[in-house]
Amino acid sequence: xxxxxxxxxxxxxxxxxxxxxxxxxxxxxxxxxxxxxxxxxxxxxxxxxxxxxxxxxxxxxxxxxxxxxxxxxxxxxxxxxxxxxxxxxxxxxxxxxxxxxxxxxxxxxxxxxxxxxxxxxxxxxxxxxxxxxxxxxxxxxxxxxxxxxxxxxxxxxxxxxxxxxxxxxxxxxxxxxxxxxxxxxxxxxxxxxxxxxxxxxxxxxxxxxxxxxxxxxxxxxxxxxxxxxxxxxxxxxxxxxxxxxxxxxxxxxxxxxxxxxxxxxxxxxxxxxxxxxxxxxxxxxxxxxxxxxxxxxxxxxxxxxxxxxxxxxxxxxxxxxxxxxxxxxxxxxxxxxxxxxxxxxxxxxxxxxxxxxxxxxxxxxxxxxxxxxxxxxxxxxxxxxxxxxxxxxxxxxxxxxxxxxxxxxxxxxxxxxxx
Numbered sequence: 001x002x003x004x005x006x007x008x009x010x011x012x013x014x015x016x017x018x019x020x021x022x023x024x025x026x027x028x029x030x031x032x033x034x035x036x037x038x039x040x041x042x043x044x045x046x047x048x049x050x051x052x053x054x055x056x057x058x059x060x061x062x063x064x065x066x067x068x069x070x071x072x073x074x075x076x077x078x079x080x081x082x083x084x085x086x087x088x089x090x091x092x093x094x095x096x097x098x099x100x101x102x103x104x105x106x107x108x109x110x111x112x113x114x115x116x117x118x119x120x121x122x123x124x125x126x127x128x129x130x131x132x133x134x135x136x137x138x139x140x141x142x143x144x145x146x147x148x149x150x151x152x153x154x155x156x157x158x159x160x161x162x163x164x165x166x167x168x169x170x171x172x173x174x175x176x177x178x179x180x181x182x183x184x185x186x187x188x189x190x191x192x193x194x195x196x197x198x199x200x201x202x203x204x205x206x207x208x209x210x211x212x213x214x215x216x217x218x219x220x221x222x223x224x225x226x227x228x229x230x231x232x233x234x235x236x237x238x239x240x241x242x243x244x245x246x247x248x249x250x251x252x253x254x255x256x257x258x259x260x261x262x263x264x265x266x267x268x269x270x271x272x273x274x275x276x277x278x279x280x281x282x283x284x285x286x287x288x289x290x291x292x293x294x295x296x297x298x299x300x301x302x303x304x305x306x307x308x309x310x311x312x313x314x315x316x317x318x319x320x321x322x323x324x325x326x327x328x329x330x331x332x333x334x335x336x337x338x339x340x341x342x343x344x345x346x347x348x349x350x351x352x353x354x355x356x357x358x359x360x361x362x363x364x365x366x367x368x369x370x371x372x373x374x375x376x377x378x379x380x381x382x383x384x385x386x387x388x389x390x391x392x393x394x395x396x397x398x399x400x401x402x403x404x405x406x407x408x409x410x411x412x413x414x415x416x417x418x419x
Contacts, residue, residue, distance in 0.1 A: 001046040005059045016044035017058040021123055025262060052124060056222065109153045110215040118149035118165060121196065121204050121220065136182060140165060144317045147309065150198050151206075153216045160187040160211040167199040167317055187211045195223070199317060244322075244404050246314040246352060247306040249360040249372060250278065251292035263305060264296050279308040281362065283369040284387070293360055293372070304369055306362050314352055320345035323381075325401045327394065330386040335394050337385040337401065346381035354378035365400055 003016060016028045028044030042059075105124045110117060116129035127149040130142035143149040143166040150168040154161050163184040164170060174185040174194075185194055193207045206220040252260060263278060280296065280303040294305040307313050314320065321342045328338040341349055353361065353375045363371040363385055371385045389397070 001049045001051050001054065002043065003046075003057055004041055004043040006041050014042060014059065014061045016042065017060055018046055018049055019055045019058065020049070020053050021055050022053070055122070105221065106209075106217065106219045108215050108217050109151065111213060112152055112154040114214055117152070118143065119151045119218070120148040121150045121168075121198055121206075121222075122200075122202065123148065140167075140182070141319055144199075144319070145310070151196065151218075153211075155213055160216065161185065162187065162194075162208075162216070164196065169197055171195045171197050171203070187216070196220075243316045243364075243366055244401055245316055245364040246349065247281075247308075247362045247364055248312040248352070248356045249293050249304060249306050249362050251359065252294050253292055255294070260294055260305075263294075277307065277309050278305050280304070281306050281364060281367065281369050283362075283372070304362065304372070306364070306369075311351070311355065314345075314348045318344075318348065320348055322401070322404045325398060325405055327398065328384060330384065334386065335389060335391070336387075337394065337397055339383045339385065339401070341381045341383075349383065350378055350380050365397060370397065 001018070005014075005016060016031065018026045018028075020026060026046060026049055028046060030045050032043040107119060107124060107126075109119050109126070112129075115126075117126040118129055119125075120127050125148065127143075127146070129152070130139060130146070132138040132142050149166055150164065152163050152165060154163055161175075161184045162170075163182065164174070165182065169183055170185050174183040176183060187208055190211065191207055191209050193205060196204045196206050198204070203223040204220050205223050206218055208216060209219055210217040263280075283295070283302050283304040296303045296305070310318075322345065323340040323342050324338075325340075326338045328336050330336045357375050357377060359375055360372050361375050362369045363373075363383075371387050373386070385397070
């Protein structure tokens with residue numbers, strides 16, 4: 001892969017980085033610089049990187065300072081009065097400025113009856129439709145468990161339509177399909193551009209170039225987090241409603257020190273690795289002292305590193321729910337919140353905790369870690385969220401978590417307790 005960046009920052013050191021879909025960062029092997037009167041060009045070469053593996057490119061710059069030394073003696077042992085002049089006052093700022101660009105992909109997505117595949121926007125892969133039968137909800141669940149597949153193309157009664165799966169959607173929302181949580185976009189004129197938001201919250205600008213009975217041609221790229229759909233102001237993060245997730249916190253003793261440092265640098269510079277095994281989550285400040293937890297502070301907010309993929313997580317999209325949420329107390333008599341899982345939730349929770357005994361379990365509510373107990377033994381259908389909560393925080397958590405009750409109801413399960 002070779003990429004050329006045009007810029008007007010000759011006063012700054014610069015480099016080009018490629019963020020790969022497996023979480024690695026690769027810097028250019030060599031670069032060629034061409035300076036014009038106003039615009040400079042940097043051409044970077046990545047000889048061992050395939051474009052399909054690149055999530056985004058970053059053009060990173062750092063302020064530079066020219067320092068002039070005057071009256072320097074060239075004779076050994078001779079002392080002089082040295083004069084030092086700094087040409088820039090900007091060098092005290094050390095955090096790099098990062099400009100990101102997602103690869104522009106052009107894909108021909110076959111019509112469903114011609115070839116049953118689903119487009120995964122993050123990788124550009126055409127994922128075979130899982131062989132689970134015609135029920136769309138079974139397809140949805142299979143794709144959720146697979147962790148990829150966002151858009152399929154179907155021509156029904158002459159109406160060419162993009163159908164969004166695995167909880168993807170268009171923004172603004174598209175047409176209802178008659179299936180729960182599944183929407184579509186009816187293609188009416190060409191070319192046309194829409195915004196698609198995936199289950200992971202990534203936004204893509206998708207242009208539909210052509211569409212017929214055989215397939216449709218799409219050109220798309222990811223919308224950077226620092227701009228809106230039309231290049232305007234920042235995109236506000238979507239606030240999940242009542243989401244409850246459980247994620248294992250990787251231990252510092254289990255990860256390579258170089259990987260940990262790279263992940264921390266990514267958090268400092270404003271993000272996570274796309275498609276990574278790990279992600280940073282904000283955490284209550286009273287929870288940051290957990291043994292072996294990997295934590296980082298950025299802009300006054302404490303973050304903790306958590307697993308981002310099954311089987312180390314229980315995500316809100318995995319079709320489980322709660323039987324009840326109730327007020328209780330912990331062993332010290334402090335206010336706490338009790339949870340009772342449905343059958344699917346109890347099974348997932350038991351599997352997760354059995355595989356991670358003596359590790360920290362992060363309880364994530366609406367994207368924030370509210371508790372992180374150590375798993376002392378496998379757990380079943382009940383859990384207790386404990387912490388130094390105020391009365392107001394207890395009420396807010398109860399209201400939020402009760403949105404999960406009955407989401408996928410099942411029969412009462414056996415009892416175990418997590419503290």
